[in-house]
C-alpha cells in the first residue's frame with residue numbers, strides 16, 4: 001500500500017469512531033496496536049472515564065513527545081452536514097468528518113511519522129513518543145494533566161512537546177502557536193427586590209444593576225497585552241432574569257461571562273479582585289463564582305521552535321508567524337512541567353463547525369513535516 005493511502009486509511013478508521021469526549025471509542029487501541037508492532041513501548045492510563053495512551057521508542061535525552069487527543073466535540077446540527085459526521089468522506093480534495101482537523105488528521109500523521117522515523121533511524125538519539133488523551137475538549141482533568149503529573153514524578157518530563165492542534169491560518173505551516181491565553185469563567189447572581197412595575201419606590205431592580213455591571217466590565221481595559229499576547233478580553237455569554245409578566249420586576253438577575261487573558265493581566269487573582277470590585281460597587285447583594293479554566297502559558301524559544309521553523313522554511317519558503325491565539329490547549333500542562341512547547345497542525349478554518357474537513361494536501365504533508373522535525377532533533 002502506498003504511504004499516502006496508508007495514512008488515509010488510518011485517518012478514516014479514527015474518524016469513523018464517534019469518540020465524543022470523554023469516549024475514546026477504540027481510537028487509542030488501534031493506535032497502540034500499530035505502535036507496538038513498530039517496536040514502541042506503550043502504557044495505557046485510564047482515569048475515571050478518560051483513556052490516555054503513552055507510547056515511546058528509544059531511551060535517554062532528548063525526549064520529544066507528540067501530544068494530541070482522540071476525542072471530538074459533538075457534531076451539532078446534523079441536517080447541516082452534507083455527509084454524516086462519522087462517515088469520513090472524500091470530496092473536493094478534502095476529507096470531511098467531525099475531528100478531521102481537530103485533530104484526528106494530525107494524530108494519524110503523528111503515528112505514521114513515528115513509524116517511518118524509527119524505521120529510518122532505528123538507533124536514533126534519545127526518545128521519541130506520543131501522548132494521547134480522550135479528554136481535551138472536556139474538563140481536561142483526567143487527561144494530559146494526569147499523565148504529565150505521572151511523568152513528572154518519574155523524572156520523565158519531555159524536553160520537547162509538539163502539539164498537533166490545528167494552527168494554520170490560511171494554510172498549513174503559516175502559523176504556529178507558542179503559547180495560549182488563559183480562561184476564566186464567571187457566574188454572577190444579583191439580588192434586588194421583586195415588586196409591581198407601577199410602584200418603583202417599592203422595588204429594587206436587579207436587571208438595572210446587572211446592566212451597569214456588564215456595561216462597565218465589557219468596556220474595561222484589562223491590560224495592553226504584550227509582544228506575544230493580545231489584550232485581555234471579556235465576553236458575556238448568558239444573561240437571564242424575568243418572571244414572565246410585563247408588570248413584575250424580578251427579584252434576581254444572573255449572568256455568565258468569560259475572560260481570555262495573558263500574563264499582563266496579573267492572572268486569576270488580579271482579575272477576580274477587579275471584577276469583584278466592580279460588582280460590589282453596583283450590587284450590594286450578590287453571589288459571585290469564579291471558575292478557573294486554564295492558566296496562560298508562553299513557551300520560551302528553544303531547539304524545538306528552531307527545528308519547526310527550519311522545517312517550515314525549507315518546505316514553504318517562509319517562516320511561520322508565531323502567536324498565542326485560539327482556545328486553550330493541553331500544551332499548558334507540558335509547558336508548566338518544563339517542556340518546550342510548539343503547536344503545529346493543519347488549517348483551523350473548520351474546527352468545531354459543521355462539515356469539518358482537512359485538505360488532503362495538508363493531511364499528506366503532515367507526516368513528512370513531523371518526521372523532518374524529529375530528524376533535526378534525534379537523527380544519530
Ligand SMILES: [Zn+2]
Pocket residue numbers: 069102103136165166
Ligand atoms: Zn483540539
